[in-house]
Amino acid sequence: MKNRAYIITSLLFLSLFIGLALYYFLVKEDVSITMPEPPAEEPISKVDAAIMHNEAKWTTNNTHDGEIIKVDGMYYVFSTDYMVAGEPKPGIMVRKSPDLVNWEFVGRVFDAVPEDVKEWTNGASIFWAPDVVEMNGTFYLYYSVSEFGTKNSYIGLATSQSIEGPWENKGEVFKTKNGDEYQVNAIDPGIIFDREGEPWMVFGSYAGGIYITELNKETGKLKEPGNQGTQVANKGRQDHQALEGPAIMYHSDTDYFYLTVSYGWLEDTYNVRVGRSKEITGPYLDYNENDLVDIESVTGSPDVGTKIVGSYAFENDSGWQGTGHNGLLRDGDDYYFIHNARAGNDPYWSHLHVRKLYWTEDGWPAVSPQRYAGEVEQKMSKKAVIGEWENIVLDRLNDNVLQSQQLSLLSNGKLNEETSQDYWELTGENTLKLYWYAPDDAPNDYWVDTVVVAPAWDWENWTETIIFTGYSEQFGEAVWGKKVAK
Known part of the structure; x- marks a missing residue:
C-alpha cells in the first residue's frame, strides 16, 4: 500500500514538474511581440476595374520595373509607364509614400521620348526601367529606351534639384546597336556607390549578360566613354529566358556587395536571384558558390543565382506571378526589397510589392514572404x-x-x-x-x-x-x- 502511495505521489510530483516546465517553455518564456497594424481598412483587391482609368486611385497598381529612393522622409518609386487595358503614356511613372505602405500617384517625368533617342531606337516611344540617385546635391535620373527584342537601345540621363522635378535631359550615357562591337545591351541601368563613394552603373539584359562600368561623379556619365565595363552575370543556357533588371547593394556589416538580377518572362515565370562579392566588379557567387557568369559549368541546371523571390501562392489566395525586376533600399538599419508582381487570377494587373529584407547569420539577404505593413524585427x-x-x-x-x-x-x-x-x-x-x-x-x-x-x-x-x-x-x-x- 505504501509503495502504491509512493508511486502516486511521485507521479503527482512528476506531473507538476512537467506542468511547470511547459509553463516556462510556453508562457513564462514568452516575450511581448509588437504586431503591425492593418495596412488598410479592408482587404485590397488585386483586380479592380473601377480604378482602371483613374490614376489618382492607382496606388500600387500598374507599377513595373520600379526603383526606390528616400528623400526628406518620403519614399519615391520611379517606374516604367504601364497600364492595364490601355496604351501607356510616354513617361516615367512616379509614386510616393510616407511609410512604404500607403502610396500616392504623383505623375510622370517627360511627355515624350527625345527625337534623337527615338531615331536611334527606330521609333521606340516608351521609357523603361529608370533609376534615380542623389549626388552632389543634385538628383540624377537614369532612363532607358529600346526597340523591343533588339540591341537598338539607349541609356540617358536627366537631372533636377528636386526629386519631383522639373527634370532637364542631359542626353546619352551609353547606347548600343545591333551588330556593334558591344556584347552588352544598353538597358536597365542601376546605380551603386562603392566603398569610397564612387558611382558605378550596372546594366544590360538578355543574351549579352549584365555588365558594370564606372561613372564620373561630377557628370553622372561614363568615366571612360564607350567602356561597357566588366561582365558580372550571364544569360545561361540558350534555351532559357531573359536575364535583366540588375541592382547592387552594399552591406557594411558583411562587407559584401549583393547583385540581384531577374530571370524568366515578366508575365509569369519572372523571379529574382542573388549573388555576392567582396568587390563591386565581382565575381558574384550564389549561395552554392556558383559564379553568376560561369553559368555553363552548373551541371543539370538552366541557371545560377539563388532565387529569393519567385511566383507563389499561399492558401486562400490566387497567389502572385511575374515577381521580378526588383529595387533595393537601405533606410538606416533597415533594408527593403521592392518588385513588380502580377495577380495570380489576372496577369495583366501588375502591382508594386514592398517587402522587408532580413539578414541570415551567414550574411545572406532573405526576403519576407509577406508584403511590408510596418512590422519591426524583434x-x-x-x-x-x-x-x-x-x-x-x-x-x-x-x-x-x-x-x-x-x-x-x-x-x-x-x-x-x-x-x-x-x-x-x-x-x-x-x-x-x-x-x-x-x-x-x-x-x-x-x-x-x-x-x-x-x-x-x-x-x-x-x-x-x-x-x-x-x-x-x-x-x-x-x-x-x-x-x-x-
Missing part, C-alpha cells in the same frame, strides 16, 4: 512559433507558381509528428533552425534550414501573423513560412 519566443504553418521552398529549377505546403512546429520541439526525428529550435533573438533527418546523406545526419522569424501582416487572410525566411542547407534554396491564424 526578439521572438518559442510560444510564438509553435503551431501550424504554410511553407514554401523556392525551388531554383521550377519558376512556375509554387504552392504552399503544411508544416507543423509542435510544442515538444518536433516537426509534423510527435515521434518524428525531425525537430526545431529557436536560437538567439529570432533565428529558427529546422532539422531534417537524413542519415547517410546529410552532415551529422541532419539537413538544417536556418531562417529568421518576425511578425508580419497576412495579406491573404487579412490578419496579423508570424513569418520566417531563410535558406536550406541541402540545396541552398530560399524557404518561406507563414503561421496559420487560429
Whole structure:
C-alpha cells in the first residue's frame, strides 16, 4: 500500500514538474511581440476595374520595373509607364509614400521620348526601367529606351534639384546597336556607390549578360566613354529566358556587395536571384558558390543565382506571378526589397510589392514572404512559433507558381509528428533552425534550414501573423513560412 502511495505521489510530483516546465517553455518564456497594424481598412483587391482609368486611385497598381529612393522622409518609386487595358503614356511613372505602405500617384517625368533617342531606337516611344540617385546635391535620373527584342537601345540621363522635378535631359550615357562591337545591351541601368563613394552603373539584359562600368561623379556619365565595363552575370543556357533588371547593394556589416538580377518572362515565370562579392566588379557567387557568369559549368541546371523571390501562392489566395525586376533600399538599419508582381487570377494587373529584407547569420539577404505593413524585427519566443504553418521552398529549377505546403512546429520541439526525428529550435533573438533527418546523406545526419522569424501582416487572410525566411542547407534554396491564424 505504501509503495502504491509512493508511486502516486511521485507521479503527482512528476506531473507538476512537467506542468511547470511547459509553463516556462510556453508562457513564462514568452516575450511581448509588437504586431503591425492593418495596412488598410479592408482587404485590397488585386483586380479592380473601377480604378482602371483613374490614376489618382492607382496606388500600387500598374507599377513595373520600379526603383526606390528616400528623400526628406518620403519614399519615391520611379517606374516604367504601364497600364492595364490601355496604351501607356510616354513617361516615367512616379509614386510616393510616407511609410512604404500607403502610396500616392504623383505623375510622370517627360511627355515624350527625345527625337534623337527615338531615331536611334527606330521609333521606340516608351521609357523603361529608370533609376534615380542623389549626388552632389543634385538628383540624377537614369532612363532607358529600346526597340523591343533588339540591341537598338539607349541609356540617358536627366537631372533636377528636386526629386519631383522639373527634370532637364542631359542626353546619352551609353547606347548600343545591333551588330556593334558591344556584347552588352544598353538597358536597365542601376546605380551603386562603392566603398569610397564612387558611382558605378550596372546594366544590360538578355543574351549579352549584365555588365558594370564606372561613372564620373561630377557628370553622372561614363568615366571612360564607350567602356561597357566588366561582365558580372550571364544569360545561361540558350534555351532559357531573359536575364535583366540588375541592382547592387552594399552591406557594411558583411562587407559584401549583393547583385540581384531577374530571370524568366515578366508575365509569369519572372523571379529574382542573388549573388555576392567582396568587390563591386565581382565575381558574384550564389549561395552554392556558383559564379553568376560561369553559368555553363552548373551541371543539370538552366541557371545560377539563388532565387529569393519567385511566383507563389499561399492558401486562400490566387497567389502572385511575374515577381521580378526588383529595387533595393537601405533606410538606416533597415533594408527593403521592392518588385513588380502580377495577380495570380489576372496577369495583366501588375502591382508594386514592398517587402522587408532580413539578414541570415551567414550574411545572406532573405526576403519576407509577406508584403511590408510596418512590422519591426524583434526578439521572438518559442510560444510564438509553435503551431501550424504554410511553407514554401523556392525551388531554383521550377519558376512556375509554387504552392504552399503544411508544416507543423509542435510544442515538444518536433516537426509534423510527435515521434518524428525531425525537430526545431529557436536560437538567439529570432533565428529558427529546422532539422531534417537524413542519415547517410546529410552532415551529422541532419539537413538544417536556418531562417529568421518576425511578425508580419497576412495579406491573404487579412490578419496579423508570424513569418520566417531563410535558406536550406541541402540545396541552398530560399524557404518561406507563414503561421496559420487560429
